[in-house]
Every structure is written in structure tokens, then in C-alpha cells.
Amino acid sequence: MQTNLSKDGGHALRLHGIGKTFPGTRALDGVSLEVSRGEIHALIGSNGSGKSTLIKILAGIHAADPGGEIRVGRTRFAASEWTPACARAAGLHFVHQVPTVFPSLSVAENLAIGRGFVTHRGWRIRWTEQRARAKQLIARFHIHATPDMPAGELGPADQMLLVIARALQDLEDEHTGVLVLDEPTASLPGPEVERLLETIRHRAALGQAIVYVTHRLDEVLRTSHRVTVFRDGRTEGTFETAGMDKSKLVSLMVGRAIAQDPRRAAARASTNRVLSVHNLAGGGVSRASFDLRRSEILGIAGLLGSGAADILRILFGVVPMASGEIILHARRFRPEGPRAAMAAGVAYVPPDRALEAAFPTMSLRGNLTGGGVARYFRSLRLLHDVERADARGAIERFIIRASSTEQPQSTLSGGNQQKAVLARCLREQPALLLLDEPTQGVDIHARSEIHALLREAAQRSTSIIVVSSDFEELAALCDRVIGMVRGRIVGEARSPSLDGRCLTELAQLTPEVGA
Numbered sequence: 114m115q116t117n118l119s120k121d122g123g124h125a126l127r128l129h130g131i132g133k134t135f136p137g138t139r140a141l142d143g144v145s146l147e148v149s150r151g152e153i154h155a156l157i158g159s160n161g162s163g164k165s166t167l168i169k170i171l172a173g174i175h176a177a178d179p180g181g182e183i184r185v186g187r188t189r190f191a192a193s194e195w196t197p198a199c200a201r202a203a204g205l206h207f208v209h210q211v212p213t214v215f216p217s218l219s220v221a222e223n224l225a226i227g228r229g230f231v232t233h234r235g236w237r238i239r240w241t242e243q244r245a246r247a248k249q250l251i252a253r254f255h256i257h258a259t260p261d262m263p264a265g266e267l268g269p270a271d272q273m274l275l276v277i278a279r280a281l282q283d284l285e286d287e288h289t290g291v292l293v294l295d296e297p298t299a300s301l302p303g304p305e306v307e308r309l310l311e312t313i314r315h316r317a318a319l320g321q322a323i324v325y326v327t328h329r330l331d332e333v334l335r336t337s338h339r340v341t342v343f344r345d346g347r348t349e350g351t352f353e354t355a356g357m358d359k360s361k362l363v364s365l366m367v368g369r370a371i372a373q374d375p376r377r378a379a380a381r382a383s384t385n386r387v388l389s390v391h392n393l394a395g396g397g398v399s400r401a402s403f404d405l406r407r408s409e410i411l412g413i414a415g416l417l418g419s420g421a422a423d424i425l426r427i428l429f430g431v432v433p434m435a436s437g438e439i440i441l442h443a444r445r446f447r448p449e450g451p452r453a454a455m456a457a458g459v460a461y462v463p464p465d466r467a468l469e470a471a472f473p474t475m476s477l478r479g480n481l482t483g484g485g486v487a488r489y490f491r492s493l494r495l496l497h498d499v500e501r502a503d504a505r506g507a508i509e510r511f512i513i514r515a516s517s518t519e520q521p522q523s524t525l526s527g528g529n530q531q532k533a534v535l536a537r538c539l540r541e542q543p544a545l546l547l548l549d550e551p552t553q554g555v556d557i558h559a560r561s562e563i564h565a566l567l568r569e570a571a572q573r574s575t576s577i578i579v580v581s582s583d584f585e586e587l588a589a590l591c592d593r594v595i596g597m598v599r600g601r602i603v604g605e606a607r608s609p610s611l612d613g614r615c616l617t618e619l620a621q622l623t624p625e626v627g628a
């Protein structure tokens with residue numbers, strides 16, 4: 114990989130002895146980190162290992178415990194006194210998973226937000242100059258766009274690049290500031306990921322210091338120069354990526370070797386049809402037809418706007434069905450709303466679980482057992498011990514990192530919140546489980562455990578439909594995958610001939626005319 118790492122030891126950022134204690138949790142314990150100019154420095158670790166806490170301290174959102182030090186260039190600061198204003202003044206820029214663009218505003222307007230428009234004597238906007246600036250930034254950051262395009266019309270990678278360009282536009286050059294990217298590819302469909310990574314590599318080659326937080330180890334291996342591994346709030350060390358492979362990274366994260374990509378159980382879906390969908394239309398779906406068999410795990414591969422996620426929403430009754438027919442368990446089914454869908458044995462895990470599917474103010478125990486509270490009542494008494502034991506069992510099976518069963522759901526790390534929602538859905542043993550991005554933000558170890566638990570559930574009786582922008586995940590998990598393009602089903606691929614490449618092709622086929 115082309116590198117422009119500074120040879121003079123010119124560190125863009127140095128952290129020393131950073132600690133953070135939350136009630137009941139030592140989230141960070143003496144963490145040190147050095148990032149050089151021109152370096153892409155990856156931060157990896159299991160869910161709850163402390164990555165986000167460190168990023169929030171850097172952004173000034175959380176105050177670190179006394180004793181740590183943050184050094185930017187030659188200036189030292191006490192980490193406990195670091196504020197958002199310090200972060201801004203030091204040129205630290207943060208870009209998160211979901212690109213925050215204003216979809217109806219133009220690319221030029223989006224770039225002006227936060228910086229201000231170029232104006233005549235303080236009021237009238239100089240549109241010609243504004244557009245010229247936008248044009249330069251579009252070229253510099255390799256964005257496929259024109260200044261006047263509405264940002265909502267850009268593809269997901271271009272929206273992310275627009276946010277990065279907006280963050281970095283005022284840096285004098287690439288040798289100043291630090292760009293912190295927090296899982297920037299998590300919600301990008303497969304083919305878009307490489308475009309984003311290419312631009313990031315190009316920025317680093319010009320001298321930009323980049324901190325890159327991700328769960329995707331293949332991206333770490335092909336993009337970063339060095340990697341720091343977090344485990345239980347400490348760092349296991351910083352390593353040159355060149356000497357690493359996936360299994361070394363995983364054993365550093367987990368503390369022991371684990372089997373990589375365990376062989377999938379042979380597909381054992383029965384021939385019984387659980388679900389038949391004919392000419393379904395509604396939301397972004399037009400005339401989709403497919404079947405699902407008992408114990409089958411069916412994937413839907415589609416790029417943004419393909420309608421894949423809307424199939425799940427229609428089946429769960431959150432997007433109205435315009436026309437077509439759904440047969441569930443040999444009966445006509447018209448999902449009038451989530452309540453009716455749940456009564457028919459359908460469960461749905463939406464992509465934004467923290468907002469839509471969790472009870473953030475309740476404890477982890479309440480979130481794990483909430484759906485089945487009736488089973489803990491005997492003679493009008495709540496069996497607390499049984500409920501707690503069940504919650505502890507789920508915490509163990511799903512590898513949820515929490516200080517206790519009573520930790521509030523909202524204070525779990527992102528990946529652990531997702532595991533809790535999945536655990537609750539699976540324990541209800543639904544007949545049909547609909548999963549939208551089931552392991553987004555979940556670490557590699559927990560992810561393979563979750564895949565195994567989903568397969569187990571499928572073998573018992575649950576039929577599953579999965580939508581994921583991670584086609585490698587679909588290939589690893591599913592018995593069969595259908596491709597969707599512009600609301601239509603364009604083809605299918607089956608295990609064992611599933612892989613990321615064939616699904617990328619499937620998701621880009623042209624729908625047949627008249628289909």
C-alpha cells in the first residue's frame with residue numbers, strides 16, 4: 114500500500130493513560146495511542162471493549178477520569194479537561210456511521226452548512242463562488258456529483274464522502290487535523306465500500322491522519338497501516354497491519370483462537386411452504402413473488418432503493434400492502450399492522466434497533482424477557498429468580514457484555530444492544546422471523562455465534578428472511594438468496610454456490626422487461 118507516514122515521528126495525535134469509569138463499569142483503563150500523519154490507524158475490539166467511549170472522550174462528549182493526557186501536535190492537555198471546543202480547535206473531525214446530509218439541499222448547500230456561505234458584504238450569497246468551491250471539493254474528495262444536485266440523489270458512498278469533505282474542507286492541507294471515522298462502511302452496500310476506502314487511502318497518502326473504527330477485519334487488513342486492539346477497556350497493543358491476518362486479529366480481540374467461518378450446517382429446509390408471496394406491491398416493492406420453506410433461511414440481496422427492506426416492512430404491517438397476495442401457513446394473510454403480524458407468529462428486527470425495537474430506559478433483563486413477561490407469573494406472583502436466570506442465560510449465549518442484568522439498556526455498547534434485541538426475538542420462537550441488517554455493529558466473534566443461533570432456530574421451526582447490505586454475511590448465513598433491483602426480484606442463488614461476488618452481481622441484474 115502506498116504510504117506517506119511521517120518519518121520524523123510527527124505524531125498527529127497522542128493519547129496517554131486514558132481512563133473512564135461509568136457506574137459499575139471500568140470502560141477504559143490506561144489506554145494509550147499514537148497516530149502519525151499519513152497513517153490510517155484502525156481501532157478494533159469486541160462489542161463493549163471501549164472503542165466508542167474513547168471516541169466520545171476525544172470528541173469531548175465524555176470527560177475522561179483524571180490522570181490521562183491528550184497531545185495534539187506539540188500541545189498537551191489534561192484528558193479530564195478536554196471539551197468539544199478543544200477538539201474543534203485541535204482540528205479533530207468525527208464522521209459517524211450514518212451520513213448526516215440534508216437530502217433536499219444541493220451538494221453546494223450541504224458543503225456550506227457549518228462553514229457558512231460565501232456572501233457579498235455579509236448577506237447576499239455569491240452563488241458562482243459557492244459553486245466553484247463545491248466543485249473543487251467534489252474533485253478533491255472524488256465525489257460523483259455536481260454542485261447543484263440534491264444530496265439525497267447521491268449514492269451512499271458519495272453521501273459519506275460529502276460528509277467527510279464538509280468536515281475537512283477548512284483544514285489548510287492534509288498534514289493538519291485528524292479525521293476520525295466511526296464505522297463508516299457499516300451501512301454501505303458491498304460495491305460502495307471499495308469506493309469509499311479508495312478515497313480514504315488517497316487522503317492518507319497525501320498526509321492525512323485517520324483513525325478508523327470498524328468491526329470489518331477485511332477492511333482493516335486492506336486499508337490500515339497500523340491497528341490497535343481493544344479488549345475489556347485496555348489495549349492489547351498496536352501492530353503493523355502488514356504482519357497480520359484475520360485469525361491473529363481475532364485472537365488478540367478475544368484472548369484466544371476461535372474457529373473462523375465455521376462450516377455452515379448443510380441446508381435442511383423442508384419442502385413445506387410456510388410463506389408464498391405473489392405479485393406483492395407496496396412501498397418500494399412492485400410485483401414481487403417468492404416462497405419460503407419451513408426451516409429455510411432466505412436472504413434478499415439488494416442495493417439501496419431496491420425495495421428489499423420494504424418486503425420485510427410489508428410482511429410486518431408497517432408499510433401498507435398495495436396489491437398482491439400473501440399466503441402464510443396455507444392461509445391468506447393481510448398484515449394490517451405489527452400487532453396482527455405478531456399474532457400470526459411474525460417477528461421483525463428493524464435496522465435501527467436502539468430506537469425502534471428496544472426499551473432504552475428499561476434494564477437489560479427487562480429487554481431480554483419483556484416480550485414474555487406472562488411466563489414469569491405464578492398465582493399473581495412474579496418469579497424474579499426465574500426471570501433473572503433466563504436473562505443471565507441469554508447474556509451468556511449471545512455474549513452480551515454488561516455489568517449486570519440490571520444495567521440500563523441505553524448504556525450498553527451499540528453492538529450489545531443489538532444482541533439483546535435479537536435474543537428477545539429468538540426466545541419467542543416466531544414462525545417467521547424478519548431480520549433487517551441483523552449483525553450490523555456486532556463484533557466478528559458474536560456474529561458467528563449469532564449466525565449459529567439463527568441456524569439453530571431455523572432447524573427447530575423458525576423460517577427466516579434476512580436483508581443485509583453485507584453480502585458476505587448473506588452468503589455465510591443463507592440457504593438461498595434472491596436478488597432485488599428496483600422493487601423486482603431478478604434472480605436467485607443457492608447454497609453452496611453463494612459468495613459475496615455472485616450476490617453483488619445478482620443485486621445488479623437488470624429486471625426483465627414486463628416482469
Ligand SMILES: Nc1ncnc2c1ncn2[C@@H]1O[C@H](COP(=O)(O)OP(=O)(O)OP(=O)(O)O)[C@@H](O)[C@H]1O
Nearest residue numbers: 135140160161162163164165166524525526527528
Ligand atoms: N453511559 C454509560 N453508562 C454506563 N456504562 C456505559 C456507558 N457508556 C458505555 N458504557 C459501558 O462501557 C463499556 C464500553 O462501551 P463502548 O460503547 O465504548 O464499547 P464499544 O467497543 O464501542 O462497543 P461496540 O462495538 O458494541 O460499539 C460497555 O461495557 C458499556 O456498557
